[in-house]
Amino acid sequence: MITDTGNIRKLAEDLEKQELDAPGGIPTSQVYAQLLAVYLYQNDLCNAKYLWKRIPQNVKNSHAELACIWKVGQKMWQRDFPGVYTALTVDWSENVGYIMQALLGKLSCDWYLWQVQSEELRMK
Numbered sequence: 001m002i003t004d005t006g007n008i009r010k011l012a013e014d015l016e017k018q019e020l021d022a023p024g025g026i027p028t029s030q031v032y033a034q035l036l037a038v039y040l041y042q043n044d045l046c047n048a049k050y051l052w053k054r055i056p057q058n059v060k061n062s063h064a065e066l067a068c069i070w071k072v073g074q075k076m077w078q079r080d081f082p083g084v085y086t087a088l089t090v091d092w093s094e095n096v097g098y099i100m101q102a103l104l105g106k107l108s109c110d111w112y113l114w115q116v117q118s119e120e121l122r123m124k
Contacts, residue, residue, distance in 0.1 A: 012038045026056060029063035030095045036069045037099040040076060041106065048073045065093055069100070081107075 015035040019027045032055050039048035052070050060066050068090050075083035084107060092100045 008038060008041055012042065026059070029059050029066060032059060033063065033066055033069060033093075033096050034099065036066065036073070037096045037103070040069070040073050041099055041103045043076070045073060045077050049077070065090075065096065068092075069096065072100070072103070 012035070015031055015038060018031050019025075019035065022028075022031070032051070036048055036051055039045070039051060048070075052073070055066065068087070072084060072087040075081075075087050085104075088100060088104050088107075090100075
């Protein structure tokens, strides 16, 4: 469960270690999916993009959820916020569902705060 930045940072470190320690340098698709989701949660779009580029094509092809997670990342990169929300409306696996739900909650909170700040600036 993601409850604070310490948890997510620890999860990212554990997943990065699993990637480095994997036989042949290629971990399971679940590790890739979780790490990609964590990078998005952290808004670390550069690391997300680099991870996507180093995931072998055969892993991407055999694990469709990876492409769905990356679709969210692409929309975040493009600052297409309606597209981000649309891309997040997927039935996620248990492996990444809790991370993607936390991302949705975080983005919703950020969006709300942005709306409040915009309204305050308009009233001044």
